[in-house]
Amino acid sequence: MALFGASSALLVAHFKTVQGPKPLQTARLLRHLQGMMRRNADRELISDWLRQYQDDVFKIYIVDEKGDELLQRVVPEALLQALKEKPPMPLRGFSRFSRPGMPPLMDRAELEQPLFIKPVVLNGELFHLLIDNRRLRGLARLFHPFGIAGRIVIAFILSGAICFFLASYLIIPIKKLQSATHRIAGGQFSDSIQAEIIARKDEIGDLGRDFEYMAKRIESALLSQQRLLRDVSHELRSPLARLQIALGLAHQRSNGLIEPELDRIELEVERLNDLVAQSLSLARLNNQIQLAEKKPLNLNEILIQAVLDADYEAQEKQCRVVLAESAQCTILGDSTLMLSALENLLRNAVNYTPVDTQVEVSIELSDDEIVVTISDQGDGVPEESLDDLFKPFFRVDEARTHLNGGYGIGLAIAERAVHLHQGRIQASNSENGGLIMRIVLPLLIDFPLGQAVEK
Amino acid sequence: MYRILLADDDVELCRLLTEYLTAENFDVDSAYDGETALEQALTGNYHIIVLDIMMPRLNGLEVLKKMQGKVDTPVIMLTARGDDIDRIVGLEMGADDYLPKPCNPRELVARLRALLRRVEKSLKPEKESKKAVGDLTISLTERTVLLERQSVNLTSTEFNVLQALLNHAGEVVDKQKLTQESLLRKLTPHDRSIDMHLSRIRKKLGNYPDGGQRIKTIRGIGYIYVVQGLAAEG
Structure with missing residues (x-):
């Protein structure tokens, strides 16, 4: 904007607001006339000469003794008035004009007179050359092509064009870089920087290339972390499988002597198995950018199935899982994935709710969203840790050795699965202490509920 | 052995x-x-x-x-x-x-x-060699399925599952019972074997000609083989 203002001011200052020609132009006109006087030009010739200036912005007039203008134009009243007041002063020869090659006899002040009048004798006839040199005033001055308004308009158009050019050259690419960094932050690493920025040879191009390099580095670091988790889990499976069979053999041969110990080992092997399976699920979900298969799903049915399964498991520790509120609704997604997300969230809630309490589940609809709420009656989670719950293997308290261990991978899987369904999960503490998980999913509106929906 | x-x-x-x-x-x-x-x-x-x-x-x-x-x-x-x-x-x-x-x-x-x-x-040969439910006929001795006289190709396990479901045609069969009767074993947690077999059978048999579902899922419980005549009379 500063640039715009400065260029406008510069343009305004550059023009003067005078109606007539510049002194040098006037002198040139006079020299022309002088030449014509010498050649005894007649009235016709003078008219022709005058006609070539007819369309100029600066009007020059020649009137004869009777006051008639040669081209029958209307002469400004002020000029005629001045002519009347000025005593007729016939010229003695042409000595008042400059000679060819000589500097003009008239000085600058004379040439710039507001009402310039010059008697000329042509063919023995007296004419007057009249030039309106007055400064423009008021509206005339304002709307004159080179008046203030005109100049401002021109200045605006010109500096606007310059500013537009500068903006498109400097600001638009910066905006594009900004959107690229947003994409990088959102997890899209490859091709995040636009090709047109990479191709630039200036500093913005350098910045773009640096960004691209940085994105690649982050991506490879992230990928190698995920790959490590996946590979370790994958490699753990074979020894675990053998361990389980060996354990079976030990069972066969123990004759009941060390049965409790073997059962304990079996339980831990089972836990390891689950952990490995979950790590692999998470690794697979992390590799997915979008759902491979999308179908209209009846979320209510899926939720009921998950609640019934979780309730069955919860009864082992004298807890219940109840569906307090249900609503028929349809989402677009993958039923297996959605079910596993809900199962993980419910299992977590059951894990942390005390014995003899219940986990409450409800489903509510708004205009375009579905909100599934799962609330337990456990101790909740410190406010500052709420967002970290969805990180794999997160523990609320590093030193805490809870019987249930940390939050494991279940919540990370659930978060990723919901994310793939264009939804989000929010964790919060309820007023009476428990943890509340809110799963918000987009409602598939155009799908009539009566239609068959895959469960 | x-x-x-x-x-x-x-x-x-x-x-x-x-x-x-x-x-x-x-x-x-x-x-x-x-x-x-x-x-x-x-x-x-x-x-x-x-x-x-x-x-x-x-x-x-x-x-x-x-x-x-x-x-x-x-x-x-x-x-x-x-x-x-x-x-x-x-x-x-x-x-x-x-x-x-x-x-x-x-x-x-x-x-x-x-x-x-x-x-x-x-x-083992069955006593009752043929069973017909609506437009579906299954032969227990030959282990074949005819849908409006067109033969449907089912695997042995799928045949068992369908047979178990047809034994209770028109009534809801829970997943435990269905697994026990067709797979001859207990249903274990997170065991979706029976659901997979049923989804395959469903695909092979298709819906009733009027678009009605042949095998319905009853949420959280199990499955039902819908008998159309019964539904119309009831």
């Missing part, structure tokens, strides 16, 4: 499992790659085949595909734990049961025995 073909590329695992299964009174042969497994399977010398998916040269699914139509030995598929896709594809290919790996050998033995009982049961 039952003869089992164990196909898995983990040699040590095969050795351990052979030892375990021998103690459980099975006669076990091992194959460490897909090609050998297929070769041995095609001899028809086995009562049951345990097939791992991840194998060199030919994977488990390819072995299963090449076996189809040549030998009808029942197959238990070992799928990698946490790979749901493999599991679904395996059942879609027509395996008789699946077990996620790593697995508890006791669970494997239970599945093997159940599958063997099922096969034996299906070999």
